[in-house]
Amino acid sequence: MNRAHKGKVVRWLELVAVFVALPLLHASGRIPGHVLVWLAGLAGVCLVLLLADTRFDRRRLGNRPGWRREVGRTLLLFSLVAVFVSAAVWWAAPKAFLGLPRSRPELWLLVMVLYPLLSAYPQELVWRTFFFHRYRALFPRPQLMVAASAIAFGLMHVVFGNWVAVAMSGAGGWLFAATYSRSKSTLSAWWEHTLYGWLVFTVGLGRYFVF
Numbered sequence: 487m488n489r490a491h492k493g494k495v496v497r498w499l500e501l502v503a504v505f506v507a508l509p510l511l512h513a514s515g516r517i518p519g520h521v522l523v524w525l526a527g528l529a530g531v532c533l534v535l536l537l538a539d540t541r542f543d544r545r546r547l548g549n550r551p552g553w554r555r556e557v558g559r560t561l562l563l564f565s566l567v568a569v570f571v572s573a574a575v576w577w578a579a580p581k582a583f584l585g586l587p588r589s590r591p592e593l594w595l596l597v598m599v600l601y602p603l604l605s606a607y608p609q610e611l612v613w614r615t616f617f618f619h620r621y622r623a624l625f626p627r628p629q630l631m632v633a634a635s636a637i638a639f640g641l642m643h644v645v646f647g648n649w650v651a652v653a654m655s656g657a658g659g660w661l662f663a664a665t666y667s668r669s670k671s672t673l674s675a676w677w678e679h680t681l682y683g684w685l686v687f688t689v690g691l692g693r694y695f696v697f
Contacts, residue, residue, distance in 0.1 A: 494623060501621055504528075505613075505638040513644045521645050521697070522604055529608035532616035542619050543670075552671030560665065560678045568685050575689045582690035597687050602680040610676045613639045613659065614666040628667050636660035643695070650694045658682055 511517045512524065536542045576583045587594040617635050625631040640656025658679070666675040686692055 497621055497624055501624070501638075505617075506641060509642045509644050513647065525605070525608050525612075529611050532612050536616055536619060539619070546615060546619075546670050547672050549669065549671035549673060552669035553674040553677065556665055556669045556671070556674045557677070560674070560681070563661075564678070564681045564685075567682075571685060571691075572689050575691065579690060582693070584688065585690045586687060586692055594687065597692070598684055601683050601687065602676070606679040606683050607672075607676050609639070609642075610662065610666070610672055610679055613642070614663060614675045615672045618663075618666060632660060632663040632667050635663035635666075639663070646695055646697070648694055650691075654686075654691070654694070 508517070508524075508528075512521065517524065537544070572583075586597070613635055617638065618631060621634070622631065625634050636656055636659035639659030639662070640652050643651040643655040646652075661682075662675045662679050665678050666672070669675070686695065
């Protein structure tokens with residue numbers, strides 16, 4: 487086994503351990519602690535590894551030009567999805583529609599403020615920035631990388647114990663990964679992720695993403 491092949495095997499083992507075994511173990515209750523706690527720890531480790539890697543382009547953590555190229559498309563698509571999702575929730579579960587802002591506006595405002603910082607950004611750092619850089623040799627084609635990131639992201643949401651969270655996150659993960667692939671900007675993917683997270687917790691789908 488040559489060095490390059492051995493390196494790929496090690497990367498595959500690492501990917502499976504972190505992005506498959508870890509969420510499954512947490513979902514089964516074998517890993518204690520709140521999901522936000524281990525998410526913060528995982529994001530911290532990934533950030534350290536990225537900054538220590540001389541091959542990593544640190545501009546990807548911001549890259550405002552990349553964000554500006556995507557912002558119009560992001561807003562247009564989000565507007566269309568928001569109308570469709572809002573109408574669907576209102577029709578299928580009218581009592582749940584706008585449930586959090588109507589029943590607990592103070593909690594809703596707190597979620598709107600903290601979600602981008604404590605949830606969306608760490609997730610984009612791990613499942614987009616780190617994932618794309620760390621495993622680029624395993625998925626050399628952009629389409630494969632986007633798909634792999636989306637699948638891993640959807641699987642992570644198994645910790646919430648319902649298929650709706652996994653399915654919705656898989657779809658969202660594909661969208662965020664495609665945006666990151668085009669923009670090469672964590673900022674761009676984070677901004678998009680934040681918009682959809684706000685939508686979920688506003689229209690009445692947030693119950694699928696809490697313990």
